[in-house]
Amino acid sequence: MLDFFAGFLGKLTLDAFPHNPITAGAAVSIVAGTLVGAALMTRYKKWSWLWREWLTTQDPKKIGVMYIVVAMLMLLRGLSDALMMRAQQATSAGSSQGVLPTDMFQQVFSAHGTIMIFFVAMGLLFGLINLIVPLQIGARDVAFPFVNAVSFWLFTAGMVLINLSLVVGEFSAAGWLAYPPLSELKYSPGVGVDYWIWSLQIAGVGSLLSGVNFLATIIKMRCPGMTMMRMPLFVWSALITMVMICFAFPILTATLTMLALDRSLGMHFFTADGGGNAMMYVNLIWAWGHPEVYILVLPAFGVFSEVVATFSRKRLFGYTSMVWALASIAFLSFIVWLHHFFTMGAGADVNAFFGITTMVIAIPTGVKVFNWLFTMFRGRVRFTTPMLWFMGFIVTFTIGGATGVLLAIPPADFQLHNSLFLVAHFHNMIIGGVVFGFFAAITYWFPKIFGFRLNERLGRSAFWYWLIGFLLAFVPLYILGLMGATRRMNHYDSSLGWQWLFIVAAVGVLVISLGVVFQLIQIAYSIWQRKGSMARGGDPWDGRTLEWSTVSPVPAYNFAIIPTVTSRDAFWEQKQSGKKLTAPRYEDILMPKNTPMAMYIAAAALAFGFGFIWHIWWLVALSGFGVVALVIIRSNQTDTEYVITAAEVAEIEASGRKAAA
Amino acid sequence: MSQSTHQSGSLVSYTVGFVLSVAITLAAYVATVNKIFTGWSLVILLVFLAVTQLLVQLICFLHIGREAKPRWNLMAFLFMALMFGVIAIGSLWIMHNMNYRMVPKGVEVNNYLSNQDGL
Numbered sequence: 001m002l003d004f005f006a007g008f009l010g011k012l013t014l015d016a017f018p019h020n021p022i023t024a025g026a027a028v029s030i031v032a033g034t035l036v037g038a039a040l041m042t043r044y045k046k047w048s049w050l051w052r053e054w055l056t057t058q059d060p061k062k063i064g065v066m067y068i069v070v071a072m073l074m075l076l077r078g079l080s081d082a083l084m085m086r087a088q089q090a091t092s093a094g095s096s097q098g099v100l101p102t103d104m105f106q107q108v109f110s111a112h113g114t115i116m117i118f119f120v121a122m123g124l125l126f127g128l129i130n131l132i133v134p135l136q137i138g139a140r141d142v143a144f145p146f147v148n149a150v151s152f153w154l155f156t157a158g159m160v161l162i163n164l165s166l167v168v169g170e171f172s173a174a175g176w177l178a179y180p181p182l183s184e185l186k187y188s189p190g191v192g193v194d195y196w197i198w199s200l201q202i203a204g205v206g207s208l209l210s211g212v213n214f215l216a217t218i219i220k221m222r223c224p225g226m227t228m229m230r231m232p233l234f235v236w237s238a239l240i241t242m243v244m245i246c247f248a249f250p251i252l253t254a255t256l257t258m259l260a261l262d263r264s265l266g267m268h269f270f271t272a273d274g275g276g277n278a279m280m281y282v283n284l285i286w287a288w289g290h291p292e293v294y295i296l297v298l299p300a301f302g303v304f305s306e307v308v309a310t311f312s313r314k315r316l317f318g319y320t321s322m323v324w325a326l327a328s329i330a331f332l333s334f335i336v337w338l339h340h341f342f343t344m345g346a347g348a349d350v351n352a353f354f355g356i357t358t359m360v361i362a363i364p365t366g367v368k369v370f371n372w373l374f375t376m377f378r379g380r381v382r383f384t385t386p387m388l389w390f391m392g393f394i395v396t397f398t399i400g401g402a403t404g405v406l407l408a409i410p411p412a413d414f415q416l417h418n419s420l421f422l423v424a425h426f427h428n429m430i431i432g433g434v435v436f437g438f439f440a441a442i443t444y445w446f447p448k449i450f451g452f453r454l455n456e457r458l459g460r461s462a463f464w465y466w467l468i469g470f471l472l473a474f475v476p477l478y479i480l481g482l483m484g485a486t487r488r489m490n491h492y493d494s495s496l497g498w499q500w501l502f503i504v505a506a507v508g509v510l511v512i513s514l515g516v517v518f519q520l521i522q523i524a525y526s527i528w529q530r531k532g533s534m535a536r537g538g539d540p541w542d543g544r545t546l547e548w549s550t551v552s553p554v555p556a557y558n559f560a561i562i563p564t565v566t567s568r569d570a571f572w573e574q575k576q577s578g579k580k581l582t583a584p585r586y587e588d589i590l591m592p593k594n595t596p597m598a599m600y601i602a603a604a605a606l607a608f609g610f611g612f613i614w615h616i617w618w619l620v621a622l623s624g625f626g627v628v629a630l631v632i633i634r635s636n637q638t639d640t641e642y643v644i645t646a647a648e649v650a651e652i653e654a655s656g657r658k659a660a661a
Numbered sequence: 662m663s664q665s666t667h668q669s670g671s672l673v674s675y676t677v678g679f680v681l682s683v684a685i686t687l688a689a690y691v692a693t694v695n696k697i698f699t700g701w702s703l704v705i706l707l708v709f710l711a712v713t714q715l716l717v718q719l720i721c722f723l724h725i726g727r728e729a730k731p732r733w734n735l736m737a738f739l740f741m742a743l744m745f746g747v748i749a750i751g752s753l754w755i756m757h758n759m760n761y762r763m764v765p766k767g768v769e770v771n772n773y774l775s776n777q778d779g780l
Contacts, residue, residue: 219733247744279759280752287748334747338755350758 010615011191016169020104022084027167056594058145059556061449063152064130068442070159071123074115077163079513081112086473086506093502094494105490106173107192111162113176114196118203119159121296121430124438126155126210128299129238131449132441133214135547135554136232138223138563143216145592146634151210153602158203161609165195169613172196175488177285178259180270180278185263191613194263198609201256202602204249211245214238223546225565229323232545232568233316236323237302240330241295247334248291255284264612279344286337294333297429298326300437301368304393307386307440308372310541312379315569318371325364325371332361342413351410358408362401369394384541385459389440392467396432400425403478421481424474431470439466439519447535451553455529458522465515473508476501536659544572551656557589557644560653586646586653593642597634601627678721685714700775 018024041047054062088105092098100108130152134142142148165171172192174183183193218239222231231239258269259281268274270281309316316322338346338354372394381387403425407413416422439462447453477485480501485492492498526533538552546563547554549571561584567573604626611619689710692698698706719725728734 243740247741251748277756277760280756283752283755287752334744335751337751344759345762346755346758347762350755 008616008618010611010617012168012614012616016191016614018167020101022100022104023166023170030163030167051596052594055599056596058149058592058594058598060130060134060142060145060148061554063148064127064132065449067123067127067130067152067155070156071120071127074119074123074159075516078112078116078120079509079516081108081115082509083513084108085112086502086509088490090499090502090506092491093496093499097491100490102490103173106488107171109488110172110175110178110192110196111165114172114200115162116430117176117292117296118200119155119162121434121438122203122207123155123159124435124442125241125296125299126151126207128303128438128441128445129210129214129241132445132547133217133235133238134221135448135550135558136235136545137218137221137226138546138559138565139217139221140558140562140589141221141592142213143221144213146595146598146640147209147213149595149598150601151206151213153598154206154209154605155203157602157606157609158199158201158206160606161195161202161613162199164610165192165199169195177289179285180259180262180276180281181272183259183263184271184278185266186271194260194613197256197260197263198613201253201260202605202609204252204256205605206602207245208249208253211242211249215242215246218242223559223563223565226570229320230565230568230570232302233305233319233322234299234302234545237298237305237326240326241298244291244295244298244330244333248288248295251284251288252292255281255288260612264615282341282344283337286340287334290337290340291330291333293426293429294329296434297437298330300393300434300441301326303437303441303444304372304390306545307390307444308375309569310444310543311382311384311387312376313382313542314375314379315544316371317374317377318367319568321367322371325367328364329361332357332364336361339408339413342410343417348410355408355410355413359405362405365401369398384443385454385456385463386440386444388460388463389436389443392463393432393436393440396428396436396467396470400428400432403428416481418486419481420477420485420487423487424477424481427470427474427477431474436466439463444541445547447533447540448538448547448550448552448554451534451536452526452530453533453535453540454526455522455533458518458525462515462518462522465511465518469508469511469513469515471508472511473505476505476508480505534659536656538656539571544569546570549574551653551659555649555652555656556591557649560584560586560589560649584653586649588646589644589649590641591644593640595634595637595640597630597637601630601634604630674721674724678717681717681721682714685710685717 018027041050054066057063084100085105085108088098088100088108098105130142130148134140162171169191172178172183172188172195174188174193174196178193178196181187183196218231218235258267261267262269262271262276268276270276270278272278305316305322336354336358338350339358342351342355372390403421407416407422407425443454443459480498483496483498485496485498535552538550538554539548540552541548546565549563550559563570565573604623607619607623608627611617611623689707692706693703725734
């Protein structure tokens with residue numbers, strides 16, 4: 001009997017459940033948290049509301065909110081990983097071995113990187129693009145609303161899988177990019193690397209689908225009059241990001257597939273024997289990985305371009321040069337990938353080529369920094385929370401850019417490769433660039449989506465804790481890196497005198513955590529006190545672009561009447577000319593119906609990944625067939641849209657305008 | 662939303678595309694596993710089959726060439742060609758350079774590889 005189940009469930013046995021107290025604690029808290037959440041939902045009879053309003057929705061605004069909620073939860077997970085790493089390195093000097101067992105420390109740093117990039121930064125990115133892009137181009141929806149829902153649910157399926165590794169089995173201990181030969185079956189025989197492969201593979205396919213979707217949306221669904229050079233800069237940054245996703249993510253998919261074939265079917269793409277070449281993996285993963293970091297940061301550039309123009313009450317300085325800077329950064333980002341492995345042994349000519357292309361990126365990036373500063377110059381600047389994030393960004397991003405150019409010099413990189421200097425550099429870019437940008441965006445667009453503003457004072461406190469915590473956490477890492485401390489190090493000799501710097505860095509992460517606590521309090525307090533900060537009129541910041549022309553919260557159909565624009569900053573123009581809409585004539589609007597199919601498809605994909613991880617082949621076959629069958633069933637459904645009648649539109653618009661007045 | 666401009670293919674085009682795709686994939690598999698071709702002739706054959714597969718799918722599944730305004734498609738293709746060139750040529754350059762510098766001798770490795778896999 002037991003033998004039958006052993007075969008039936010592949011490699012999955014009772015041993016897969018956690019024995020280590022820390023992992024067991026995490027597993028228990030995940031399970032308990034889920035149960036408590038479910039109990040509360042039942043207690044307050046919210047299941048049907050959740051199902052109807054959120055889980056089955058095809059409205060990009062709601063999908064965007066769900067992306068951001070998932071990303072925020074994952075931020076907490078990634079932050080607790082960061083706290084564990086800092087605790088380990090602050091305590092593990094000399095005779096003390098620190099607080100974490102070695103293998104767990106390796107799993108923690110692998111999970112931290114993977115989660116922060118794929119499930120926090122990417123989640124915030126797609127969340128924002130879902131929320132804002134259709135509104136800024138004057139569209140009612142995205143090009144393929146169902147595919148959009150599938151993308152979100154695949155992202156969530158990947159997220160579930162990576163957290164499942166805490167409860168069932170283990171996570172990868174091979175770093176966030178799982179270089180072979182370490183990630184090959186011979187050296188990582190457990191299921192950890194398989195969890196890593198399949199959670200990224202599933203989420204990655206979702207990203208690719210989103211890339212195609214928003215590319216089509218921006219190219220085909222702009223409102224009348226909105227030529228390419230009239231698009232808001234955030235839309236430009238989204239467009240260029242989507243092009244990069246379409247060209248970069250297939251490389252990730254193919255590379256992960258080859259690694260999975262090596263591990264599961266005994267192939268030899270990247271093994272040391274049988275004709276494989278581990279260096280090819282490093283080459284391919286960075287051919288995706290370098291564009292990926294620009295995929296993350298370009299939308300943040302777009303956000304800042306909107307924020308600076310609005311809060312300086314000025315037209316963005318150098319619009320055309322901003323567009324060209326984005327495009328050239330995107331192109332350059334595809335020809336620099338070797339700088340991640342200068343030390344792997346390429347010759348001087350190869351290293352010099354990629355070093356120079358890397359340095360060249362500083363030029364268009366510098367153009368953007370100066371354009372933002374010139375936008376502020378002689379503007380009437382309002383120092384709101386988004387502007388604080390912007391100014392924090394300018395400082396940290398410039399420092400990070402300078403250390404990046406330093407790392408682009410191959411001889412310097414030979415010294416600093418894999419040191420904490422590198423770790424400090426990329427956190428400088430990703431926290432100071434991407435995360436600050438997305439926080440600015442959330443504060444800036446929150447009233448558009450929910451109809452009330454976030455509390456300013458708490459937002460400012462959160463900003464200062466984040467900024468000071470960031471400096472405390474990463475300036476010591478720059479110093480440690482220059483002193484020779486390598487990354488992913490779980491123990492060091494006390495005679496090196498590094499411990500006090502690690503302790504300062506640990507304090508820094510605690511200060512960042514306080515910033516996160518303030519953000520959570522800010523959201524809760526703002527919801528509680530929302531009566532005092534209503535922004536139903538839809539234009540709380542005196543905005544410039546189309547999204548501010550609708551009432552807030554935005555109705556399902558976005559625009560009762562599709563706008564026609566005649567210039568950049570179309571809404572600003574309309575306010576300046578004082579043109580009033582005279583008795584609009586509404587029409588029936590066709591919108592996509594809710595459907596749970598997207599969720600089902602992602603659930604089947606989740607089962608597929610889980611089956612592959614544990615070698616449960618019947619589950620792989622069944623769920624693989626399920627995905628295809630569900631797609632075919634969905635493709636043959638015809639009754640997928642519903643009508644909002646003109647009368648209903650008139651009623652919604654009137655009540656929105658009345659509440660605003 | 663865009664029903665009027667939506668062009669779906671016929672059952673025939675999808676069936677032809679599917680059958681051709683399966684046939685091309687099987688041809689590649691058989692040629693490799695049964696060692697019908699070896700060495701460079703196999704590499705050339707596989708590249709040829711891959712490109713054919715790409716064209717079949719573009720024509721039969723994505724209906725390239727039937728759209729009203731092909732400007733965006735043209736741009737996408739040109740950009741794809743550029744990116745493909747960058748990544749393929751860049752990877753070949755990098756890997757060749759590293760192999761040249763990191764293994765004993767090119768000839769020795771080739772001998773070793775052909776003994777191992779029959780390439």
